[in-house]
Amino acid sequence: MRMRTMEISVGFFMLIGFLALVVLALNVSGLNLASKGAGYKIYANFENIGGLTARAKVSMSGVQIGEVTRIRLDPQMLMAEVEMEIYPDIDFLSADSSAMILTSGLLGQQYIGIIPGGDVEVLAPGEFIYNTQSALVLEDLVGKFLMNQVSE
Amino acid sequence: MIDFMQKLGHRTLSKLAAFGRSGQILFQSVVAKPAPVMMFPLLIKQIYFVGVLSLIIIVVSGLFIGMVLGLQGYTILADYGSEEAVGQMVALSLVRELAPVVTALLFAGRAGSALTAEIGLMKATEQLASLEMIGVDPLRRIIAPRLYAGFICMPLLTMIFAVVGVWGAALVAVDWLGIYSGSYWVNMQQSVDFMSDVVNGLIKAVVFGFVVTWIAVYQGYDCVPTSEGISQATTRTVVYSSLAVLGLDFILTALMFGDL
Incomplete structure (x- = not known):
């Protein structure tokens, strides 16, 4: 016993x-074991990605619709090429959507926000988002501010 | 001068011999003659003594360490207006560092010293010698189950420590200080990676469990069989295994997370 x-x-x-x-x-x-490798890939070129990293979230209106899978430098255009994996049930992104790099909170992680366009055609897997806006880099802002002060 | 050199040489040689003997014990009890079927009831008993009875101290200290981390993290991060990051801070420091290290230190104090004293007393009362007389290998019957029990229990205790700590921090930060629970958990899940954080913490726990149990068993098996010798061996177990754990932690951290 x-x-x-x-x-x-x-x-x-x-x-x-x-x-x-x-x-x-x-x-x-x-x-997350369930939704691995089930989505489709889209691409976007940015002039400056700031502190964006792989596994950062991709969101629309604040709702997560995918994640960043790979970041590389495009050797021809000399811009950062970001590969995003979008969840398979999000198949209605219009072809003229725009992507911008945003920051959650003042010092938080960076993520990609997608703003819908008005086109009736949708983004097919492997296509590029052409309308992009780079990350906000603090040094650039400070530099611009100083230049303005000097020119006044 | 010559006397000093002789003393130094003697010290070095005896340390090397002790290290060799400990390696021999490890090899003979674990690697050379594994007998898992016969050992199973003995193993259950040792897991009970080493693991189940350590559970209370692990859970209580995990809870309090988590609560302190939550409180400290909140007061510091609140100065920068980013108190939502407290979950991230608590989870990373617990899973990567505190859970394996603190569990190993507590394990050395709670289970390692008991192992040394038990085996040392067996040696002092010549139970080990009489086992050998009746044809039972004491390495296989006494040492091996204790070693295996240590290897099995340490990772499990570490995981329990980490979970209880994260939960204790959530208790303080979310329930008492009023951080939104969604941001606590989501920040944590975004920053903690399963492979690089949880699995590396687990690897640390396995290594520490191995080292602590090995030191404890060796010190007991190799002690001077008097009451004074047993007390010295028990002290040495706690001191050596604490130092080994802290030193190894730096090396493992440098290998896993640092770019040294």
């Missing part, structure tokens, strides 16, 4: 330990 209670408590201990790992995976690190 003594052995039995010991074995039961060891069983519970192992179970709690593995449950803790699952909680860490799903709840703390936000591991």
Whole structure:
């Protein structure tokens, strides 16, 4: 009987330990197994991406519709090319949508905001968003402000 | 001068010999003669002593460390108006550093010292020698289950520590200080990556469990079989394993997260 209670408590201990790992995976690190590789890819070129990184979110009207998967420098145009994966149920982005890099909060993470256009045609997988607006770089702003002060 | 050199040489040689003996114990009990089927009941018993009985101290200290982190993080981050980032701060520091290290230190104090004292007393009362007399290998019967139990329990205890800590921080930050719970959890989920944070913390926990149990078992098996020797061995277990854990933590962190 003594052995039995010991074995039961060891069983519970192992179970709690593995449950803790699952909680860490799903709840703390936000591991998402379901929607991997199910979306479609679209691209956008930016003059300056600031601090944007892979896995940053792509949102429209504040609702997340995808995430950034890859960032590289386009060797011909010398601009940053951002590859985004959009969730498969978002298949109604109009072809003249524009993309801009925004910051959540004053010092928060950067993400891509997509603003819908008026075209009836929709963005097909692999197409580019041509209308883009770069990230707000603080040094540029300060520089412009100083130039204005000097010219006055 | 010559005397000093001789002393230094003697010290070095005896340290090297001790290290060799500990490696031999590890190899002979774990690698050379594995007998998992026969060992299973013994292993259950050791997991009970090493893991289940450590659960309370781990949960309580995890809760309080999480709560302190939540409180401190809130007061500091509130100065910059970004108190929503408290979840991110708490989760990263717990999962990467605090959970493995603090669990290993508590584990060394709670379970490691007990292992050393138990094995040392077995040696002092010649139980190990009599086991050998009746043809049972003490390395296999006494040492191996304790080593395996340590390897298994440390990662599980670390995960429990981290979860309880995150929950304790949520209790303070969300329920008492009034951060919006959505931003607490979403900030955390965006910044914590499963592979690079959770799995690396788990690897640290496995390494620390291995080192602490190894030191504890070796110190017990190799102690001077007197009451004084057992007390010295127990002290050494706690001191050596704490130092080893803190030193290894820096090395592992540098390998995993730093670009050294």
